[in-house]
Amino acid sequence: MTERIKITVVGSGYVGMSLSVLLAQRNDVIVLDIDAAKVDKINNKQSTISDIEIESFLAKKSLSLVATLDKKEAYEGASFIIVATPTDYDTDTNRFDTSSVDAVVSDALRLNQSALVVIKSTIPVGHTKLLQEKYKTERVIFSPEFLREGQALKDNLSPSRIIIGGYCEASKEFGRLLGQGAVREGIETLFIPSTEAEAIKLFANTYLAMRVSFFNELDSYSFANKLDTKSIINGVCLDDRIGAGYNNPSFGYGGYCLPKDTKQLLANYKQVPQILIEAIVSSNTTRKDFIANEVIKMKPEVVGFYRLVMKEGSDNFRSSAIQGVMKRIKAKGIKVVVHEPSFGEGEFFGSKLLNDVSEFIFQADLIVANRVSDELRHVQHKIFTRDIFGEN
Numbered sequence: 356m357t358e359r360i361k362i363t364v365v366g367s368g369y370v371g372m373s374l375s376v377l378l379a380q381r382n383d384v385i386v387l388d389i390d391a392a393k394v395d396k397i398n399n400k401q402s403t404i405s406d407i408e409i410e411s412f413l414a415k416k417s418l419s420l421v422a423t424l425d426k427k428e429a430y431e432g433a434s435f436i437i438v439a440t441p442t443d444y445d446t447d448t449n450r451f452d453t454s455s456v457d458a459v460v461s462d463a464l465r466l467n468q469s470a471l472v473v474i475k476s477t478i479p480v481g482h483t484k485l486l487q488e489k490y491k492t493e494r495v496i497f498s499p500e501f502l503r504e505g506q507a508l509k510d511n512l513s514p515s516r517i518i519i520g521g522y523c524e525a526s527k528e529f530g531r532l533l534g535q536g537a538v539r540e541g542i543e544t545l546f547i548p549s550t551e552a553e554a555i556k557l558f559a560n561t562y563l564a565m566r567v568s569f570f571n572e573l574d575s576y577s578f579a580n581k582l583d584t585k586s587i588i589n590g591v592c593l594d595d596r597i598g599a600g601y602n603n604p605s606f607g608y609g610g611y612c613l614p615k616d617t618k619q620l621l622a623n624y625k626q627v628p629q630i631l632i633e634a635i636v637s638s639n640t641t642r643k644d645f646i647a648n649e650v651i652k653m654k655p656e657v658v659g660f661y662r663l664v665m666k667e668g669s670d671n672f673r674s675s676a677i678q679g680v681m682k683r684i685k686a687k688g689i690k691v692v693v694h695e696p697s698f699g700e701g702e703f704f705g706s707k708l709l710n711d712v713s714e715f716i717f718q719a720d721l722i723v724a725n726r727v728s729d730e731l732r733h734v735q736h737k738i739f740t741r742d743i744f745g746e747n
Contacts, residue, residue, distance in 0.1 A: 359381070359382050359383045359419065360382045360383065360434045360435070360532070361382070361383045361384075361385065361432050361433045361434055362378050362382050362383070362384045362385075362433060362434065362435045362436075362437065362532075363384075363385050363386075363387060363429045363430055363433040363435070363436045363437065363463075363470075364378075364384060364385070364386050364387070364437045364439055365386075365387045365388075365429070365436065365437065365438050365439060365440060365459045365463075366386075366387075366388065366438070366439035366440040366441070366455075366476075367386050367388045367390075367393045367394075367397060367403045367404075367422070367439075368403070368404060368439065368441060368611075369404055369406075369502055369504065369507045369611060370439040370475050370476070370500050370502065370507070371386065371388075371437070371439030371440075371475075372386075372397075372402060372403050372404050372406070372409055372507070372508075373406065373409060373502060373507035373508040373510075373511045374437060374439065374475065374500075374511060375397075375420055376409050376412050376413065376416075376418065376420065376508055377508065377511045377512065377533070377536040377537070378532060378533075378536055379418040379419050379420035380416065380418060380536050381532075381535060381536060382419065382532065383419045384418075384419060384420050384421075385420075385421050385422065385423060385428070385429050385433070386420070386421070386422040386423070386429075387422075387423060387424075387425075387426065387429035387430075388422060388424065389424065391424060393422070394422040394423060394424055395422075396422075397420065397421070397422035398421060398422050400413045400414065401413065404507070405505060405697075406505055406506070406507050406508055407505070408506070408507075408508035408509045408512070409507070409508045412508065426462055426466060427466060430462070430463055430466040430467045430470070431466065431467065432467075433467055433470045434469075434470055434471070434525075435470055435471050435473060435525075435529055435532070436459075436463045436467065436470045436471070436472045436473070437473045437475055438456055438459045438460060438463075438472065438473065438474045438475060438476055439475045439476060440455035440456055440459055440476055441455060441476065442455065442456060442476045442477055442478060442615075443615060444614070444615035444618050444619060446618075449618075449622040450479050450619060450622055451477065451478055451479055451482075451615065451619055453476075453478055453479070453482060455476075456474060456476045456478060456482075457486070460472055460474070460486055460490075460495055461490075464490055464492065464494065464495070469494075470494070471494055471496065471521075471523075471525035471526065471528075471529060472494055472495045472496070473496055473497075473498050473529055474495065474496070474497045474498070475498060475499075475500050477499070477556055477557070477612065477615070477616060477619070478497065478553060479553070479619055479622075479623060480550060480553045480554050480557065480623050481550050481553070482497075482553065483495060483496065483497040483520060483549035483550065483552075483553060484549060484550055487549075493521070493523060494525075496519065496520045496521035496526055496549050496552075497520040497549040497552045497553050498517075498518060498519050498520055498529070498552065499518050499552055499553070499555055499556035499559075500556075501514070501515060501516075501556075501559065504610055504611065504664075511533075511536070511537065512536070512537050512538045512539065513537065513538060513539040514533070514537060514539065514542055516542065516543050516544070516545065517530055517533050517534060517542055517543070517544040517545070518544075518545045518547065518552050518555055519544065519545070519546050519547075519552070520547060520548060520549030520550075520551070520552030520553070521546065521548075521549060522546050526546065527546065530544045530546065556616070557616050557619060557620040557623070558620065560612050560613055560616040560617065561613075561616060561617045561620050561632060561635060563601065563608075563613060564608045564613045564616075564617045564635050564639070565631070565635045566601050566602070567601065567605065567607075567608040567613070568608070568635055568638040568639060568642070570588060570601075570602045570603070570604055571604050571605060571607065571638070571642045571741075572638060572641075572642070573587060573588065573591070573604075574588075574604035574741055574743070575642065575645050578649070578741070584604060584741075584743050585743045585744070588602050588604075588743065602744075603742065603743055603744040603745075603746055604741040604742070604743055605676060605725055605726075605741060605742070606642065606643060606646050606676040606677050606679070606680050606725050606741065607639045607642045607643050607646075607676030607679065608639055608676065609674045609675040609676040609677075609678075610674060610675065611674075614639070614674045615674070617632070617635055617636050617639075618636060620632055621633055621636055639676070640679075642676070643676055643679040643680050643683065644683065646680050646741070647679075647680045647683035647684050648683075649739070650680070650684055650721065650723060650739055651683075651684060651687055651689070653721060653739070655689065655719075655720040655721040656689070656690060656720050657689075657690045657691070657692060657718055657719050657720050657721075658684055658689055658690070658691050658692075658719060658720070658721050658722075658723055659691075659692050659693070659694065659709075659715055659716070659718065659719025659721070659722045659723065660677060660680075660681050660691060660692070660693045660694070660706075660722075660723050660724075661694050661715075661722050661723065661724040661728070661731065662677070662694065662695055662724065662725070662726070662728075663675055663677060663678060663693065663695045663698075663703070664695070664697070672695070675725075676725065677723070677725045680723065681693075681706070681723075684723075685705075685706070691706040692706060692707045692708075692709050692715060692718050692719055693706050693707070693708050693709065694708075694709050694710070694712055694715040695708060696710060698710075712730055716731075716734055716737070719737065720737070721737060721738075721739055722734065722737045722738045722739065723738075723739050723740070724738055724739070724740045724742065725740065725741075725742065726740070726742050726745075727740050727742045727745065
């Protein structure tokens, strides 16, 4: 029988929770978090995030997974320590706030003398190298994740690729563990320097943001000129070099990664000439301006915003484009009501939350929806959306 490896995962958001469940199939995983409520949830086989696959695994699979608030308990005896804490973009410094990552790396190296510390949080290009130099160690590496909200475990079970920012034996073992937990076979695994791995993460997400922006601007042109967006997109995407994925117009890109990763990549350019990266960042603002102006033109008295989250199956509304549209409309003095079931009743930045969807529909003259749900199909005449294909 193969000896089980102790793996510590610090942070229980999308990255941490999905990795913990993936690795707990064959290893002993302990999650370290500062939130007692999240620790209790994990210990009671409940997910800290909205993800159907994670919830199913916790309920049905035999997993060696526990959570703790105790650093010593978490770090002691671990062979791998995965850093999955949040790194929000700081507009004042024009870079990620890496303080949580830096603190975890410091604690991990101090409390465990042999574990490989794997950073999964998104960080600026070159940050891992700075940490390696600061602590005079090669026990810190970077390995990017490529996850969709609401499908984080699914993407870890069938990853497009595994990228490991290191060449040592422990790095190779970590790559093996990720592949071992997956269901997809023949996953291409790249072992490269951590700096290049950091760059891959930022460039990959910026490319996706560029694709979102392209189809959004195509839609803006079509809408302004009363053309059929769907026909144009279908014709464009029949070219094999373009393809049909990631082409459904929206109010803009949002969520955990794309807004902050595009801004960080732009900041990383510094003195390097560029036009495209800056345009991708600017395009998202332009799209929200366009959507808001089209809504304002309709002169509604009460605008209902249907869901604050970006995607079906997600509970994340951080940096969602629909909030940007909402702010612009409220700035014009138009009354706003919001339907977001995950919040319940109350207020969201001064706007009334209506948990009852029927009451929400009744009160709103116009319903703004980034993605249209079946519960709105009977009031199509009230809906403003750019959801052309009815998918995320």
